[in-house]
Amino acid sequence: MKKIVIASIAALTVTSSLMAGVNAAACTGCHGADWSKKAMNKSAAVSEMSHADIATALKGYKAGTRNVHGMGALMKGQVAKYSDADLEAFAQTIGK
Numbered sequence: 001m002k003k004i005v006i007a008s009i010a011a012l013t014v015t016s017s018l019m020a021g022v023n024a025a026a027c028t029g030c031h032g033a034d035w036s037k038k039a040m041n042k043s044a045a046v047s048e049m050s051h052a053d054i055a056t057a058l059k060g061y062k063a064g065t066r067n068v069h070g071m072g073a074l075m076k077g078q079v080a081k082y083s084d085a086d087l088e089a090f091a092q093t094i095g096k
């Protein structure tokens with residue numbers, strides 16, 4: 001049993017390091033599955049933003065320099081763990 005638990009933890013660790021990149025499922029609860037929801041009635045609809053604007057926004061939240069609607073600290077918490085490269089790459093996959 002102990003061996004199975006240890007093996008599972010090892011497998012999980014490998015899986016999450018292979019799945020580098022932004023976990024969109026952690027975002028869409030607030031932003032909507034199609035990114036068109038104004039998160040918490042505050043944010044812009046991310047689906048209407050350009051890839052470049054999204055990249056700038058995400059890196060700004062991470063750096064703590066962006067706070068458009070007074071909720072920048074909340075968004076910082078959402079993206080702080082990702083690298084700028086991950087945020088850039090993810091921004092290319094959402095918006096327009």
Ligand code: HEC
Nearest residue numbers: 026027030039040042043044057067068069070071072078
């Ligand atoms: C708990 C709700 C919540 C979660 C979860 C969340 N966001 Fe946000 N998001 C917000 C709010 C509120 C704002 C507005 C922040 C501000 O004041 O600038 C925002 C702003 C944004 C913006 C900029 C929109 C604008 O108005 O300029 C982008 C892009 C964004 N979020 C992407 C993400 C991504 C990517 C994730 C997941 C890693 C995520 N969000 C997770 C609530 C959330």
